Amino acid sequence: MKKIVINGEKELNGVINVSGAKNSVVALIPAAILTDEVVKILNTPVLSDTENLKRIITLLGGDITFGNGEMIIDSKNVVNNAIPSDLSERLRASYYFMGALLARFKKVEIHFPGGCKIGKRPIDLHLMAFRKMGAVIDYNDDLYTIVADNLHGANIYLDFPSVGATVNIMLAASLADGITVIENAAKEPEIINLASLINNMGGNIVGAGTDTIRIQGVEKLHGAMIETIPDRIEAGTYIMIGAVASKDFKVCNIIPKHLDTLLSKLRDMKVDFSLGEDYIILNKSKDLTCTDIKTLVYPGFPTDLGQPMSVLLTQAKGTSHFKETIYESRTGHFPELKKMGANIEFEGMDAEITGPCGLQGCEVEASDLRAGAALIIAGLIAKGTTKISNIDYILRGYEDIVVKLTSVGADIAIIEE
Numbered sequence: 272m273k274k275i276v277i278n279g280e281k282e283l284n285g286v287i288n289v290s291g292a293k294n295s296v297v298a299l300i301p302a303a304i305l306t307d308e309v310v311k312i313l314n315t316p317v318l319s320d321t322e323n324l325k326r327i328i329t330l331l332g333g334d335i336t337f338g339n340g341e342m343i344i345d346s347k348n349v350v351n352n353a354i355p356s357d358l359s360e361r362l363r364a365s366y367y368f369m370g371a372l373l374a375r376f377k378k379v380e381i382h383f384p385g386g387c388k389i390g391k392r393p394i395d396l397h398l399m400a401f402r403k404m405g406a407v408i409d410y411n412d413d414l415y416t417i418v419a420d421n422l423h424g425a426n427i428y429l430d431f432p433s434v435g436a437t438v439n440i441m442l443a444a445s446l447a448d449g450i451t452v453i454e455n456a457a458k459e460p461e462i463i464n465l466a467s468l469i470n471n472m473g474g475n476i477v478g479a480g481t482d483t484i485r486i487q488g489v490e491k492l493h494g495a496m497i498e499t500i501p502d503r504i505e506a507g508t509y510i511m512i513g514a515v516a517s518k519d520f521k522v523c524n525i526i527p528k529h530l531d532t533l534l535s536k537l538r539d540m541k542v543d544f545s546l547g548e549d550y551i552i553l554n555k556s557k558d559l560t561c562t563d564i565k566t567l568v569y570p571g572f573p574t575d576l577g578q579p580m581s582v583l584l585t586q587a588k589g590t591s592h593f594k595e596t597i598y599e600s601r602t603g604h605f606p607e608l609k610k611m612g613a614n615i616e617f618e619g620m621d622a623e624i625t626g627p628c629g630l631q632g633c634e635v636e637a638s639d640l641r642a643g644a645a646l647i648i649a650g651l652i653a654k655g656t657t658k659i660s661n662i663d664y665i666l667r668g669y670e671d672i673v674v675k676l677t678s679v680g681a682d683i684a685i686i687e688e
């Protein structure tokens with residue numbers, strides 16, 4: 272079994288370059304099959320999620336070349352094959368082929384998606400939207416068969432501003448007959464990145480980034496190019512590492528606007544940082560102050576940064592109140608942090624974290640991707656050796672994390688045990 276081993280307490284110094292956003296590129300890749308021409312995606316990170324999407328496109332008959340951060344997808348020969356469970360289960364974003372294949376072929380057969388086990392994660396909003404757009408859905412033996420002979424525009428109100436549902440509706444609506452309006456749409460920056468790609472392909476989407484998105488379906492989309500935005504979650508993770516373990520630590524290729532809420536909380540905590548146009552410089556801050564965190568949809572505090580942030584709170588003076596509001600089981604890292612010596616009391620999705628407290632390295636297990644990121648931060652500041660198991664989750668979402676951290680002086684390695 273692969274494990275990450277960290278010998279903690281090293282002072283990190285140097286530059287980290289943030290990669291393209293996982294949560295963006297996993298929507299951009301399926302969007303490429305909306306056309307039978309070539310789509311080029313720049314700043315594509317090497318992640319198991321991108322590799323698995325590549326596998327699905329290959330299964331569908333698409334041709335992909337990927338190197339130096341450029342993914343070139345030629346969908347001329349794409350056919351409407353069913354997507355089997357051994358591929359759909361490998362990642363959450365496999366379900367974006369629902370919207371993309373429905374748009375292109377008016378039919379899709381796909382098994383239930385995978386992804387981190389952080390709560391129930393139903394897809395009822397996606398299915399409700401497809402039905403409003405004229406689809407008939409059959410669910411049998413874990414296989415969804417979605418058919419829309421007349422895929423048409425619709426007015427869709429989302430009970431919750433789901434990122435996944437917003438993406439899937441945009442994909443399906445881009446080639447549907449007529450206008451689709453999404454009310455209470457997700458406003459995440461990744462939604463804007465996807466709208467830019469579809470518009471570059473000749474689509475007609477306005478309002479992405481607001482809670483009302485209007486998509487005028489077009490008859491055909493053409494080849495285009497797009498650059499994946501920087502990963503705000505990866506950036507936030509390294510920024511928090513800088514706050515507790517560094518000296519002159521520069522995180523480059525960030526869009527500060529996308530990190531507003533995190534930076535505001537870091538100011539409250541008295542983290543020592545200075546911000547440039549597309550970078551941030553941090554120093555380990557000696558007297559961190561406690562703060563309260565409540566995860567929310569964008570532009571609120573991102574749920575994906577909640578777990579890493581809870582490690583920072585163990586180093587801040589006083590008791591911080593922490594509340595996760597998006598998912599029901601995003602607390603898998605708490606027992607592991609407690610094993611390392613953290614003072615955390617939690618019930619359901621509420622926690623009280625009291626600091627500052629010294630952490631001691633030990634054997635811990637990553638219960639999901641961002642829990643894994645939290646344990647890496649903890650390992651970097653802990654005394655002694657931390658061994659993290661179940662690391663496939665981490666490698667799904669952080670490009671070259673071990674290489675990047677080694678380059679700034681961390682003592683970290685992947686071992687086979």
Ligand code: UD1
Nearest residue numbers: 294364392393394395396397431433434435436575597598
């Ligand atoms: C996306 C991100 C994920 C992030 C999450 C919340 C990607 C690939 N993943 O996940 O990293 O943690 O946004 O910012 O971009 N829900 C329903 N019914 C639905 C769909 C969602 O009840 O049909 C609920 C979910 O269970 C969850 C909430 O809505 O409680 C948010 O889900 P959603 O925004 O869809 O998250 P994902 O797209 O899965």
